[in-house]
Amino acid sequence: MIEMLTKLKQLLFSSLCVGLLAHTTPGYAVLTIVINEGQVAGMPISIVPFAMEGVGPNEQQPADVIDADLGLSGRFETIQRSNFLSAPHDFDSVQFKDWRLIKSEALVVGKVINIGNSQYEIRFRLIDVYREKQLAGQKFIVPANKLRKAAHVISDIIYQKLTGTAGAFDTKIAYITVQGVEPDRQYLLRVADSDGWHPKTILESHQPILSPSWSPDGRRMAYVSFEKKRSMVFIQNLKTGKRVRLAEFKGLNSAPSWSPDGKKIALTLSKDGNPEIYIFDLATSNLRRLTHHTAIDTEPSWSPDGRSLIFTSGRSGKAQIYQISVTGGPPKRLTFSGSYNAGASFSPDGRTIVLITNQGNGYKVGVYSTKDRIVRELTQSRQDESPSFAPNGDMIMYATQQGGHGVLALVSIDGQVQQTLKFQGGAVREPAWSPFNL
Amino acid sequence: MRNVSSYFIILVASFAITACGGRGYTAVDEDILVEPVGGLAGSELDADDISTSGLDSGSSLSTSGLDSIYGDTDLLNRRVIYFEYDSSSLTLESEAIIQAHAQYLNTVSGVAVTLEGHTDERGTREYNLALGENRAKAAFTVMQAVGLGSERIQIISYGEERPVSLGSDESAWNLNRRVEILY
Numbered sequence: 001m002i003e004m005l006t007k008l009k010q011l012l013f014s015s016l017c018v019g020l021l022a023h024t025t026p027g028y029a030v031l032t033i034v035i036n037e038g039q040v041a042g043m044p045i046s047i048v049p050f051a052m053e054g055v056g057p058n059e060q061q062p063a064d065v066i067d068a069d070l071g072l073s074g075r076f077e078t079i080q081r082s083n084f085l086s087a088p089h090d091f092d093s094v095q096f097k098d099w100r101l102i103k104s105e106a107l108v109v110g111k112v113i114n115i116g117n118s119q120y121e122i123r124f125r126l127i128d129v130y131r132e133k134q135l136a137g138q139k140f141i142v143p144a145n146k147l148r149k150a151a152h153v154i155s156d157i158i159y160q161k162l163t164g165t166a167g168a169f170d171t172k173i174a175y176i177t178v179q180g181v182e183p184d185r186q187y188l189l190r191v192a193d194s195d196g197w198h199p200k201t202i203l204e205s206h207q208p209i210l211s212p213s214w215s216p217d218g219r220r221m222a223y224v225s226f227e228k229k230r231s232m233v234f235i236q237n238l239k240t241g242k243r244v245r246l247a248e249f250k251g252l253n254s255a256p257s258w259s260p261d262g263k264k265i266a267l268t269l270s271k272d273g274n275p276e277i278y279i280f281d282l283a284t285s286n287l288r289r290l291t292h293h294t295a296i297d298t299e300p301s302w303s304p305d306g307r308s309l310i311f312t313s314g315r316s317g318k319a320q321i322y323q324i325s326v327t328g329g330p331p332k333r334l335t336f337s338g339s340y341n342a343g344a345s346f347s348p349d350g351r352t353i354v355l356i357t358n359q360g361n362g363y364k365v366g367v368y369s370t371k372d373r374i375v376r377e378l379t380q381s382r383q384d385e386s387p388s389f390a391p392n393g394d395m396i397m398y399a400t401q402q403g404g405h406g407v408l409a410l411v412s413i414d415g416q417v418q419q420t421l422k423f424q425g426g427a428v429r430e431p432a433w434s435p436f437n438l
Numbered sequence: 439m440r441n442v443s444s445y446f447i448i449l450v451a452s453f454a455i456t457a458c459g460g461r462g463y464t465a466v467d468e469d470i471l472v473e474p475v476g477g478l479a480g481s482e483l484d485a486d487d488i489s490t491s492g493l494d495s496g497s498s499l500s501t502s503g504l505d506s507i508y509g510d511t512d513l514l515n516r517r518v519i520y521f522e523y524d525s526s527s528l529t530l531e532s533e534a535i536i537q538a539h540a541q542y543l544n545t546v547s548g549v550a551v552t553l554e555g556h557t558d559e560r561g562t563r564e565y566n567l568a569l570g571e572n573r574a575k576a577a578f579t580v581m582q583a584v585g586l587g588s589e590r591i592q593i594i595s596y597g598e599e600r601p602v603s604l605g606s607d608e609s610a611w612n613l614n615r616r617v618e619i620l621y
Contacts (some may be wrong), residue, residue: 009450182600208599208600209562210564210567210594210597210599211563211564224567226596226599229594230594231594231595233568251571251593252567252568252571252595254564254567254568255564255567267569268564268568270568270571270575273575274568274571274572274575275539275568275571275572295570296565296569296572298565298567298568299562299564299565310560312564312565314524319524319561319565340524340561342561342562342564342565343562343564343565356561356562357535358561363560363561383559383560383606385561385562385563386562388562401606404604404606429563430563
């Protein structure tokens with residue numbers, strides 16, 4: 001197997017980032033990579049621009065997408081094209097010494113061929129430079145407008161082959177943007193590709209929108225909207241745009257979270273006095289109260305096995321994370337360190353909980369290990385919010401502040417890789433990463 | 439965390455307090471904690487209190503009458519109450535303000551009041567929605583205790599979504615942790 005580089009010079013990496021920006025077509029992407037922080041130890045990989053046979057010059061070059069995807073993951077150091085000594089498009093034409101010379105451990109080559117009827121054939125090969133061996137190779141036929149998606153699928157295959165973990169590039173993110181000032185402030189709930197491309201607005205409002213939550217099949221989204229001048233929970237079908245009002249009780253209606261089987265939604269209601277957690281059964285419309293405490297109970301989130309929920313409670317006097325069985329009973333306190341732990345959710349494998357923690361130095365993304373039961377800070381910022389795991393569990397997307405501006409950022413689960421995504425115009429917040437298989 | 443020195447400690451004269459009619463406010467010289475409003479609230483309050491010297495300008499109104507009119511006006515002019523970080527506890531003065539509004543509303547029929555709870559930007563948005571709700575609820579409970587029908591009181595929490603001050607420092611946060619009394 002290819003060996004990972006242990007260290008990468010900061011200088012080389014920052015010039016790489018400029019490179020990434022330079023071949024991102026402007027005006028189309030909403031989010032662009034702007035900053036890299038932290039220690040980076042990525043595998044050097046070269047993505048050769050694909051041959052484009054019979055394809056117009058304005059079509060998406062898959063290599064650009066793959067390069068950006070792999071770079072964003074922090075697990076790879078994508079080598080700048082100006083260093084390439086040759087430009088092969090298939091296995092037979094690879095001169096291995098050209099790639100060994102620039103210390104590229106892996107190589108990706110490919111072609112896009114126009115096969116008529118607005119269909120493209122796209123083929124790629126992932127090559128181990130030192131073993132001179134093909135690691136993966138595949139051919140797809142895609143409609144012309146799905147070239148980017150095909151490129152994300154290729155990135156997923158490369159990521160899987162080289163890291164052993166499923167890639168999460170061919171996924172989506174939901175987020176909220178805020179533009180303008182009161183009373184003309186505009187809130188948009190948007191869904192975009194995981195790299196910020198192809199954003200689609202699914203809800204527009206002059207009142208706040210919060211807490212988007214994907215259904216496990218990725219077809220529906222629950223969220224909180226103030227469009228009726230108070231909080232209500234809605235469920236929207238992402239394909240048809242049709243939606244239902246799930247909760248419009250007196251008081252607070254908030255923090256929806258889908259159960260892993262998609263049949264129930266946990267949420268926070270204050271209809272019985274103060275914020276408590278309830279489970280709503282979507283098939284029977286049965287609403288069941290789960291918590292009973294005069295302090296705040298909110299932000300429910302399901303364990304991957306669907307048998308318990310974690311939530312934020314102020315019952316100790318400060319916000320801390322608790323776990324409760326879906327059948328009820330006394331909750332168990334999970335977090336003890338720090339003056340504030342909130343906004344928690346499980347990693348897909350259930351071993352880690354991501355949360356917002358204040359250990360005395362601001363509100364940061366942290367992880368709580370269910371094994372050793374300690375909270376570890378992952379970020380250096382002071383106003384982080386809304387952490388959301390990628391469906392493969394490798395990265396966490398969250399909202400933070402930069403220069404008084406709301407931005408989205410990524411951090412790897414070990415904290416080693418940190419990337420900031422900047423929205424072009426307006427503040428962006430409340431990211432929610434989609435499940436796989438959309 | 440709050441800097442204690444940022445409080446103004448104000449001695450409120452008994453005549454301003456008796457007018458509130460609430461339990462426990464007849465004592466003379468209560469120490470009351472007041473949150474700074476852009477650094478001006480303290481001096482404004484002082485000015486109001488000092489202007490009570492107008493009372494001895496030979497008015498024909500009885501002292502008690504003056505007390506009640508003056509006290510109500512003072513408290514009723516204030517439509518926003520403020521909170522400590524991550525707390526929905528009311529200060530004595532906040533309670534007095536809420537009581538004054540509830541008592542006024544008891545004298546006018548058909549007017550509904552909305553209690554809008556807000557927080558500062560720190561912490562998660564959902565937790566802050568719940569915190570704003572509890573702040574509004576605290577004000578609601580005081581209004582109910584004064585006899586205002588709960589059907590006339592609406593509670594809304596906007597959490598951290600509607601700051602009045604856009605800054606990211608203590609002074610902005612102090613202003614944003616609030617309940618607005620709207621009618």
